Amino acid sequence: MSPKQKRLLTRIIVALVIFFAIIIVEEAGLLRAAFGSPGDVYAEFALFLIPYLIAGYDVIASAFRNLFRGHALDEDFLMTVATFGAFALVLFPHTEPHMAEGAAVMLFFQVGELFQSYAVDKSRKSIADMMDIAPEFANVMEEGKLKQVDPFELAPDDEFIVMPGERIPLDGVILTGDSQIDTAALTGESVPRTARPGDEVISGCVNLTGKLTVRATKPFEDSTVSRILELVENAAEKKAHTENFITRFARVYTPIVVGVAAVLAIVPPLLLGGDWADWVLRGLTFLVVSCPCALVISVPLSFFGGIGGASRLGILVKGSNYLEALGSTETVVFDKTGTLTDGTFAVTELACAPGVTEAELVATAAAAEAFSTHPIAQSVRAYGDAMANGERPAANAAPLAERVRDVREVSGQGVEAVVDGRMVLVGNGKLMAAHGVPFQATDAAGTVLYVAADGAFLGTIVIADTIKPTAARAIADLHAAGVKKTVMLTGDRTDVAASVAARLGIDEVHAELLPQDKVAEVEKLLAATERDTRGKGKLAFVGDGINDAPVLTRADIGIAMGAMGSDAAIEAADIVLMNDNPDDIAKAIDVARRTMRIVWQNIIFALGIKFAVLILAAFGIANMWMAVFADVGVAVIAILNAMRAMNVKRYEKR
Numbered sequence: 001m002s003p004k005q006k007r008l009l010t011r012i013i014v015a016l017v018i019f020f021a022i023i024i025v026e027e028a029g030l031l032r033a034a035f036g037s038p039g040d041v042y043a044e045f046a047l048f049l050i051p052y053l054i055a056g057y058d059v060i061a062s063a064f065r066n067l068f069r070g071h072a073l074d075e076d077f078l079m080t081v082a083t084f085g086a087f088a089l090v091l092f093p094h095t096e097p098h099m100a101e102g103a104a105v106m107l108f109f110q111v112g113e114l115f116q117s118y119a120v121d122k123s124r125k126s127i128a129d130m131m132d133i134a135p136e137f138a139n140v141m142e143e144g145k146l147k148q149v150d151p152f153e154l155a156p157d158d159e160f161i162v163m164p165g166e167r168i169p170l171d172g173v174i175l176t177g178d179s180q181i182d183t184a185a186l187t188g189e190s191v192p193r194t195a196r197p198g199d200e201v202i203s204g205c206v207n208l209t210g211k212l213t214v215r216a217t218k219p220f221e222d223s224t225v226s227r228i229l230e231l232v233e234n235a236a237e238k239k240a241h242t243e244n245f246i247t248r249f250a251r252v253y254t255p256i257v258v259g260v261a262a263v264l265a266i267v268p269p270l271l272l273g274g275d276w277a278d279w280v281l282r283g284l285t286f287l288v289v290s291c292p293c294a295l296v297i298s299v300p301l302s303f304f305g306g307i308g309g310a311s312r313l314g315i316l317v318k319g320s321n322y323l324e325a326l327g328s329t330e331t332v333v334f335d336k337t338g339t340l341t342d343g344t345f346a347v348t349e350l351a352c353a354p355g356v357t358e359a360e361l362v363a364t365a366a367a368a369e370a371f372s373t374h375p376i377a378q379s380v381r382a383y384g385d386a387m388a389n390g391e392r393p394a395a396n397a398a399p400l401a402e403r404v405r406d407v408r409e410v411s412g413q414g415v416e417a418v419v420d421g422r423m424v425l426v427g428n429g430k431l432m433a434a435h436g437v438p439f440q441a442t443d444a445a446g447t448v449l450y451v452a453a454d455g456a457f458l459g460t461i462v463i464a465d466t467i468k469p470t471a472a473r474a475i476a477d478l479h480a481a482g483v484k485k486t487v488m489l490t491g492d493r494t495d496v497a498a499s500v501a502a503r504l505g506i507d508e509v510h511a512e513l514l515p516q517d518k519v520a521e522v523e524k525l526l527a528a529t530e531r532d533t534r535g536k537g538k539l540a541f542v543g544d545g546i547n548d549a550p551v552l553t554r555a556d557i558g559i560a561m562g563a564m565g566s567d568a569a570i571e572a573a574d575i576v577l578m579n580d581n582p583d584d585i586a587k588a589i590d591v592a593r594r595t596m597r598i599v600w601q602n603i604i605f606a607l608g609i610k611f612a613v614l615i616l617a618a619f620g621i622a623n624m625w626m627a628v629f630a631d632v633g634v635a636v637i638a639i640l641n642a643m644r645a646m647n648v649k650r651y652e653k654r
Contacts, residue, residue, distance in 0.1 A: 008114050015051035015107055022047045023100065045090050048099040052083065056106035078258070078287055079109050082627075085284040089277055098281065101625060108632040115639045135203065138169035151203075151220040158216045162207045170203050171223045172214040179210035257614070261286040264618060278620065285617040289610055289630040298602040298638035305645030306595030312648055314578040315588045322574040325557050327592035330537030331529045332483050332585065333522060335551075336490035336500060338544040339561060340474075340582060341465040345375050347383040349444055349462035361459040362387055365451045368417040368424040370404050376447055377415070379463050380426075410434075414449070425452040432457075445499030465492075467500060470583040475505045477586035481593075484537070487525060489518045489551075518551045526556070542585060559585060595645045602638040609634050 022044070025031060031040040031047075053060075056079070063080035086102030137148040139161040146161060151169040154160060159175065162168050168181075180192040183205045192208055195201055201214060203223040220226060265283025269276045303320035310317050317323050334340050350358050366384030369377035407417040413434065414427015425431055426449055432439045437452045439460075446464030450457070475486055487508040490497045497511035510521050522541060529539045541548075541555035552558030552573045560573030561580040577584045613630035616622035622630075 002117075005114060005117055008110065008117070011054055012107065012110055012114065015055035015103075015110075018054070019048070019051040019100075019103055019107060022051070026100075041090060045087065045099050048103045049087070052087075052099075052103040052106050055103075055110050056080075056083070059106065059109065075109075079106060082284050082287040085280060085287070089281060101623070101628070104625070105628050105632075108628050112632040112635040112639070115636050135167040135169035139163065139166075151223075154216050155219055156216050160214055160216065162212045162214060164207055164209055164211065166207055168201050168203050168205050168207060168212075168214065169223075170214075170216045170220055171218045172201055172216045174199050174201060175213045175215050177210050177212040179212055180208040182206040182208050258287065282617055282620050285622055285627045286614060289613045289617055289622070289627045297635060298606070298642040299599055301639060302595055302599045302602065302642040302645050305642060306591055306598075309646045309648040310588060310591050313584065313587055313591075314581075315584055315591070316576040316578060317588075318574050318576075322557055323592045323595060325538045326540065326575065326589055327596040328536060328538045329483060329540045329557065329589055329592075330533050331485045331487065331525055331539040332478055333487040333489060333525060333539060333541045333551075333555065334506070334582070335518075335541075335543035335548050336488055336492060336497065337465055339542055340471045340488065340500065340504060341467050344466060345379040345447070345463050346466045347379060347461055348446055348464045348466070350459065351440070351442065351462075352459040353440070353457050356458045359387055361451055361461065364419060364424055364453060364458060365426045365449065365461055367404055367419045368407070368415055368426045368451075371407055372409065372415060376449070376463055380449070380461065419453070422453045423455075425450075443495065445496045464496065465500075467503065468582060470581055472504050474582035474585060477583060478589070479505075481586050481589050483589070484532075485529075489513055489521055516550075518548075519554055522551050522554055526554075540585075542582065544580075559588075591645075591648065598641055598645050602641055605641075606634050606638055 025047075026044060031043050034040075035043045059076050060080050063076040066077060083102040083106050086098040086105065089098050135151055138151045138154055139146050140149055140154070140158070141147075141161065154170055160169065160172075164179070174195055174197050176197055177195075178197075179195050181195045181201060182192050183202075195207075195212065200217075201212075203220075203226075261283045264286055265280045268279045300320075303323060306323050307317045307320060310323070317326075347362075350361060352358055352361050362380070362384045366381045369380045372378075403420050405418050407415065409415050410427065410431060413431035414425065416431075417424050417426075425435055425437065428448065429439065429441060429450065432450050432452060435452070435455070437450075437455055437457055439450045439452070439457045442448055442460055442462070444460075444462045446462045449461040449463065451459055451461060478486055485508065486506045487510070488497065488501050488504075488506045489510050491513050492511055494511040497509050500506075501509040510517075513521065522539070526539050529537050538556040540557040540559055541551050542559040542561075543552055544561035548560075552560060557575060558573040559575045559577065561577055575588060577588075609630055613622050613626055617627065
């Protein structure tokens with residue numbers, strides 16, 4: 001609790017003690033015994049004025065300040081006028097005094113303000129925690145000594161040192177050192193990541209165990225931490241349609257009810273000869289009930305809480321308008337490579353000819369591909385190295401330079417090389433056919449490499465982009481969350497795309513697309529979603545690459561993979577998944593829908609209670625105590641309900 005909140009709480013407690021002491025004295029008849037009648041009424045007036053001013057002097061001061069500035073019709077003004085009126089009823093003879101109600105209105109209004117302040121601080125804390133990720137300095141070596149400099153002073157390719165316990169100041173690549181990296185503040189991951197030379201690290205993470213020397217790959221202003229801070233700072237500026245509606249509603253609603261309260265207090269006594277005190281009290285009660293603070297506070301607080309809760313999960317939402325749209329998502333469209341798959345090739349299947357072992361097949365292919373820089377070749381070599389370090393070592397451990405000669409890459413077909421004195425072919429069916437090698441064709445999904453030696457077919461190696469471990473669960477969770485359709489768009493081959501879609505349970509797939517084709521497909525899906533949901537449903541697109549930026553912008557909601565995603569994709573997206581985990585999409589949708597349920601619960605509850613008590617007040621049935629509940633009580637309940645949007649513990653356990 002902040003010092004300001006503690007001071008307000010102290011004032012409320014002191015005022016409440018005095019308030020109830022006066023009630024006890026009054027009920028015991030001590031005021032009448034001491035001052036007689038009507039002196040006891042004026043004594044009561046003076047006594048109740050004490051807790052009233054202790055609790056609400058700042059509200060009164062704010063009301064008068066705003067009045068002179070031309071901003072009169074706010075909750076401070078409404079509370080001040082209503083409570084002044086309650087105390088002023090003492091001027092009407094033969095009227096039941098209402099000083100206690102006036103003091104109570106101010107007291108409980110301040111209780112509501114305290115709840116509001118605490119709730120806002122609590123929801124702001126989860127977002128403010130993100131602001132703490134900003135590194136204050138970077139260590140550089142100058143003349144053999146470590147010197148702390150501003151991260152802004154470093155440029156790409158500059159080297160800096162990160163000691164254990166320090167935050168990584170810039171995105172970069174580790175040159176020397178091994179350590180554990182805490183990425184929880186950025187990605188929501190509770191388990192530290194292992195970092196070794198050659199690994200990429202992102203700014204804002206904490207180096208836990210070892211000293212690291214890092215080469216910067218980006219200037220500080222373009223680093224991950226800078227982008228995150230910019231997203232967080234700008235999020236509050238983008239309000240949801242519901243939030244904007246409540247703001248506009250309050251601007252129209254408040255002057256209307258103030259006018260109705262004035263008419264209710266003045267017109268009946270003038271035209272109908274009614275009792276002034278009775279009608280003034282009805283007008284004051286109407287005024288207290290009319291205060292829209294329950295809506296004006298709880299609705300933005302709900303969105304703020306939802307955004308803060310999502311940030312704790314490593315999901316950055318750029319504004320409450322995107323959170324609102326996400327809650328109406330009916331169609332989720334995915335890019336494949338880097339989004340549902342790791343974007344790295346790996347051997348996924350081996351098929352050996354009779355009499356050939358897997359170790360022999362892979363070792364032969366890896367040797368032929370030894371000097372190629374193609375990603376396919378690198379995947380084969382990596383798999384061969386893994387087998388060599390496992391239980392099935394490659395047969396020949398001599399240096400490759402001695403074993404491999406006459407390497408020739410055949411464009412569009414594969415590679416030819418002499419390995420251990422044998423003519424080895426590694427490539428597609430065209431290469432086999434060109435050399436007259438009979439082979440067993442396969443329709444496996446992925447890149448198929450046929451391997452032959454001295455004209456004899458050795459077997460098949462299938463290489464494919466590896467699917468992320470959480471991708472299948474992500475699709476299942478989206479369907480469970482009520483998403484009607486999942487779609488995959490990719491530039492990959494149709495057979496590969498269909499295989500991935502089938503394994504993940506995706507409803508629809510479109511393959512062999514250029515970037516402009518993806519935009520055209522999204523246009524069709526947007527039209528279909530709008531038609532099927534009568535304009536209520538939204539379409540979200542999830543991507544990570546530079547070529548995804550146009551589609552991210554065109555979709556109703558663009559979702560980018562943040563940790564490894566491109567700068568262009570993150571810039572174009574409305575929501576960023578810092579953990580690069582597709583399973584977080586279902587969590588984000590669930591958080592958004594839960595937030596929207598809370599928002600509408602507060603709107604319906606607050607308006608329902610207020611309109612009911614307003615009608616009762618107009619007919620003289622509702623008293624000032626009911627007005628206190630309809631205003632402060634409803635506001636406190638709505639604020640407590642709004643605070644539920646911050647609770648994301650159940651998602652953290654998944």
